[in-house]
Amino acid sequence: MSDALILIVEDEAEIAEILESYFVREGFRVICARDGTTGLAHHQSLRPDLVVLDIKLPGKDGYEVLATIRRRGETPVIMVTALAEDMDKLQALRIGADDYVVKPFNPLEVVARARAVLRRTLSRGAEHLLRLGPLTVDPGAYRARIEAGAGPVALDLTPTEFRILAHMMRYPGRAFSRGDLVDACLPEGAALDRTVDSHVSNLRRKLAAAGGEGMLEGVRGIGYRLDAPDGR
Template sequence: MDNALVLIIEDESEIAEILETYFVREGFRTIMAGDGTIGLAHHHRLKPDLIILDVKLPGQDGYEVLAAVRRRGDTPVIMVTALAEDLDKLQALRIGADDYVVKPFNPLEVVARARAVLRRTMGRSSRQLIRIGPLTVDPDAYVASVDQPGGRSILELTRTEFRLLAYMAVSANRVFERSELVDACLPEGEALERTVDSHVSNLRRKLAAAGADGLLSGVRGVGYRLADRDG
């Protein structure tokens, strides 16, 4: 995490400079962009470790920039915006934001959230595929698939669904409490235990549709387990 490069895409220069000052003070490198087009060019050329992204930008707005970043890969993104409505937060998280901070904010909080996101995303050190029955999880490529008689079915998962799947796959057969899954896999702005149930429900549905029904199961009063049904 030391010396990580943070791309700040923010059109209000005063806010951008405040964020830059606090990130540099905490040991980060920074690059700034005043609009989405320049921000995407910096992202493509410099490969930052984290993006701080405003929603209301000239030209391409933050949601469009976020979608473009997600098409390219899994660079962590924290949205920073004056929009405080739940629908705005949900849209950002649905597209693939790792966290969401509402203006006015404490710059130290933004840095703290950045560290938390980087710990979560840079901490993925496994270079091996994880296999549980017909399921294969590639943590580095962010790909999960299910073996079928006619070939492989790639699972279309959200970032949070993939985090949950990969986290449980590392310790297959173990029962995970909801609180542990919240701390390990959910963005800070989404950290409610009942939210885990919604994500897991969607994940179970997608596994079942791909032919892996029964791999992910609930344990009443505790949480969830990912295990080979035939193992």
């Protein structure tokens, strides 16, 4: 846990620097962003272990950032904000925040809460293996395999293919539009439909070659669906 990567998304430079110094002193690695758009780019490319997120941010606010992070996966998020009203806290928790700290705060408390959230995340890591028919995905280890007749077959996936597979595994049987997959899985700037089609085509081919024929299919007029071979 001590070398976990913390993403701090905070537009007030002094607060960001204080938080960064305390996290670094406690042995964490830290990356900072001053606005929501940059924060989401860092989250997509660097895959931090935890996000410390302000609500009032330039561009995309903290609620928008949190909602996007939740669409992408389960990265733990602690909101650190001056908004102390119960409705603000309830909204953040409803969207998916793991904790909520009101400014002014003690930086040591923020670090302690981050440790507590990371401990909870690590302790339930094994429970977060995703299984669908013969397919198993481990989001934390970036591993995927198909249980074939001769034993498990590892899937050699690109990062984007893996993100698409893991995202669809969380909602088996659901039909995803190309836009859904862009928002949840593709880096900013890679938002063309044909880009999604290319990644999905490669993923479908790799699944079929490993024994997962028919699991990933097109849905006419909508996009794509991932399901167990027998639909259950």
